[in-house]
Amino acid sequence: MKRCLLVLLLAGWAYATPAPSTLIANVPGRTTVSLNGAWRAIVDPFDNGKSAGFFRNEKPRSKGDRVEYSFDASPVLNVPGDWNTQREQLMFYEGPVWYRREFSFHKPANTRVFVYFGGANYQTSVYLNGEKLGEHEGGFTAFNFEATSVLRDGENFLIVEVSNVRRADAVPALKFDWWGYGGITRDVMLVEVPTVFVQDYSVQLARGSQNEIAGWVQLNGAQSPQKIALEIPEAGVHETLATDGTGRASFHFTAKLELWSPAHPKLYDVILSSGADTIHDQIGFRTIEVQGATILLNGKPIFLRGISMHEEAPFREGRAFSREDAQTLLGWVKDLGCNFVRFAHYPHNENELRLADRMGLLVWSEIPVYWDIDWSNPATLASAEAQLRDMIARDHNRAAVILWSLSNETPVRPDRLTFLTKLAQDARELDSTRLITSAMNHVDDTAPAVRTLSDPLGEVLDVLSLNEYLGWYWGRPEDADKMQWKSMWNKPLIVSEFGGGAQYGRHGDADEIWTEEYQENLFQHQLGMVERMPNLAGLTPWVLMDFRAPARMLPGVQDYHNRKGLISNRGQRKLAFYTLQKFYKKLADAGK
Ligand code: GCB
Numbered sequence: 001m002k003r004c005l006l007v008l009l010l011a012g013w014a015y016a017t018p019a020p021s022t023l024i025a026n027v028p029g030r031t032t033v034s035l036n037g038a039w040r041a042i043v044d045p046f047d048n049g050k051s052a053g054f055f056r057n058e059k060p061r062s063k064g065d066r067v068e069y070s071f072d073a074s075p076v077l078n079v080p081g082d083w084n085t086q087r088e089q090l091m092f093y094e095g096p097v098w099y100r101r102e103f104s105f106h107k108p109a110n111t112r113v114f115v116y117f118g119g120a121n122y123q124t125s126v127y128l129n130g131e132k133l134g135e136h137e138g139g140f141t142a143f144n145f146e147a148t149s150v151l152r153d154g155e156n157f158l159i160v161e162v163s164n165v166r167r168a169d170a171v172p173a174l175k176f177d178w179w180g181y182g183g184i185t186r187d188v189m190l191v192e193v194p195t196v197f198v199q200d201y202s203v204q205l206a207r208g209s210q211n212e213i214a215g216w217v218q219l220n221g222a223q224s225p226q227k228i229a230l231e232i233p234e235a236g237v238h239e240t241l242a243t244d245g246t247g248r249a250s251f252h253f254t255a256k257l258e259l260w261s262p263a264h265p266k267l268y269d270v271i272l273s274s275g276a277d278t279i280h281d282q283i284g285f286r287t288i289e290v291q292g293a294t295i296l297l298n299g300k301p302i303f304l305r306g307i308s309m310h311e312e313a314p315f316r317e318g319r320a321f322s323r324e325d326a327q328t329l330l331g332w333v334k335d336l337g338c339n340f341v342r343f344a345h346y347p348h349n350e351n352e353l354r355l356a357d358r359m360g361l362l363v364w365s366e367i368p369v370y371w372d373i374d375w376s377n378p379a380t381l382a383s384a385e386a387q388l389r390d391m392i393a394r395d396h397n398r399a400a401v402i403l404w405s406l407s408n409e410t411p412v413r414p415d416r417l418t419f420l421t422k423l424a425q426d427a428r429e430l431d432s433t434r435l436i437t438s439a440m441n442h443v444d445d446t447a448p449a450v451r452t453l454s455d456p457l458g459e460v461l462d463v464l465s466l467n468e469y470l471g472w473y474w475g476r477p478e479d480a481d482k483m484q485w486k487s488m489w490n491k492p493l494i495v496s497e498f499g500g501g502a503q504y505g506r507h508g509d510a511d512e513i514w515t516e517e518y519q520e521n522l523f524q525h526q527l528g529m530v531e532r533m534p535n536l537a538g539l540t541p542w543v544l545m546d547f548r549a550p551a552r553m554l555p556g557v558q559d560y561h562n563r564k565g566l567i568s569n570r571g572q573r574k575l576a577f578y579t580l581q582k583f584y585k586k587l588a589d590a591g592k
Pocket of ligand 1: 562
């Protein structure tokens with residue numbers, strides 16, 4: 001009997017659907033009040049703040065009043081921004097930091113207000129005027145809490161505790177090859193909405209169709225069925241929808257549209273209005289499908305000329321967050337001749353996604369299920385599911401996004417397969433129009449110069465992706481000339497990583513490690529090899545720019561940076577940048 005119950009419980013957690021996202025869609029299209037700027041911050045290495053009640057923001061009322069902390073006397077940290085690169089002493093800091101921002105606010109009538117965070121790494125608790133609004137886990141997904149009833153007319157204080165402590169049950173867990181920059185790393189704002197408002201919507205082409213728009217709109221706060229107007233003036237669309245008792249309206253209609261593509265990144269102004277709420281978005285329409293081992297964009301085969309990148313700030317150290325950062329990074333991606341970019345290894349900030357939409361860059365977006373995590377822990381699965389759900393919730397109207405990636409380089413074992421199969425199922429339920437992938441790295445040594453992609457996860461995916469580091473972690477770059485690759489599935493394959501470390505300005509022979517010549521030679525042999533790979537549908541070599549990585553310690557070369565960038569973190573292009581650029585030009589000229 002007990003065993004039966006256990007089996008039922010396990011089946012329950014493996015197949016339960018996560019609660020819907022509470023994220024407000026399209027925050028850039030809303031009325032907002034920015035809370036960015038200088039916040040007072042208390043570094044709390046022993047996690048005292050909770051028991052000492054920092055969220056109350058106390059100040060001594062008399063000479064004898066013992067208050068053993070002071071936001072007023074604490075130095076500031078800039079928001080958005082990671083703390084590790086703002087203060088020398090915090091470079092290696094992993095722990096809690098308490099932030100305070102005082103602001104005055106006068107709430108307009110008939111308005112609800114939410115506090116919105118673009119992202120904070122990793123565990124965040126939010127308090128307004130001494131009251132807890134909520135908690136959030138995950139370093140790269142946006143979140144919001146309603147503040148309407150707690151806001152005061154006049155002076156308010158917001159206290160936010162953020163901790164970047166690594167945990168074995170978190171996503172990612174204890175080890176990952178990037179810096180776990182702590183802090184409120186993206187924009188913070190108050191979002192003002194009417195009492196009944198458009199919480200989220202999906203407006204895109206129905207799967208496989210080039211002239212049918214299908215989707216839904218979800219209202220928040222509706223007590224009775226409501227009317228919604230959906231307009232795309234340029235396409236002559238003026239639809240009136242009616243919500244059901246849950247505030248949801250689904251729709252399906254035909255429209256004559258110019259399709260979005262890298263060559264023609266056409267975005268339409270889409271207007272949704274219901275009662276007092278009106279919201280504008282810019283949305284592109286395109287289809288993405290797989291036919292055998294080919295990826296079809298708008299019904300035509302496309303080869304994904306891509307590059308992987310971290311959300312790492314160019315020129316300065318730290319997390320990237322601004323529009324300028326996005327312009328620089330995606331500008332470099334374009335200069336390389338790419339039509340595709342892999343946002344590794346976690347959801348990137350919204351500026352990057354919106355810019356990719358405008359620039360015509362196809363996007364791979366990923367959650368940080370990376371290397372080994374606690375596969376059989378239900379709380380870990382719940383965290384990964386919530387991160388996947390909120391990544392999709394923020395970006396599911398971006399034409400640029402064609403692939404949701406579930407994981408990177410995870411070990412081949414049964415509990416991991418169950419875990420990732422559940423994530424694939426969630427992703428398809430949440431968004432039936434995009435393709436699912438995962439970066440795998442397990443191959444069989446079929447023969448001395450033959451490798452076969454045989455990870456059983458391949459069965460679950462629409463597109464197979466492979467990280468192989470021939471010429472760096474195994475073999476010599478020249479071994480690529482003879483290597484044969486096979487795949488167990490007739491599905492498209494993206495070589496999602498290969499590469500090698502080079503320090504900008506270090507020169508030598510092609511067999512001297514860490515030189516630009518070694519990296520250039522490695523790329524030359526790799527590019528010759530990948531052209532011969534069966535089912536190849538695209539590439540995202542590792543990586544656009546050098547980035548901070550704690551496990552990369554070699555003094556004078558790495559100094560805590562992964563040096564596999566084609567561009568240094570100071571913006572200097574290495575020789576291999578030009579090798580890949582030339583290769584992509586050749587492909588583009590050949591119509592690929
Ligand atoms: C990988 C990982 C990536 C690392 C890279 C490396 O396979 O996916 O996150 O940074 O290799 O440089 O080793």
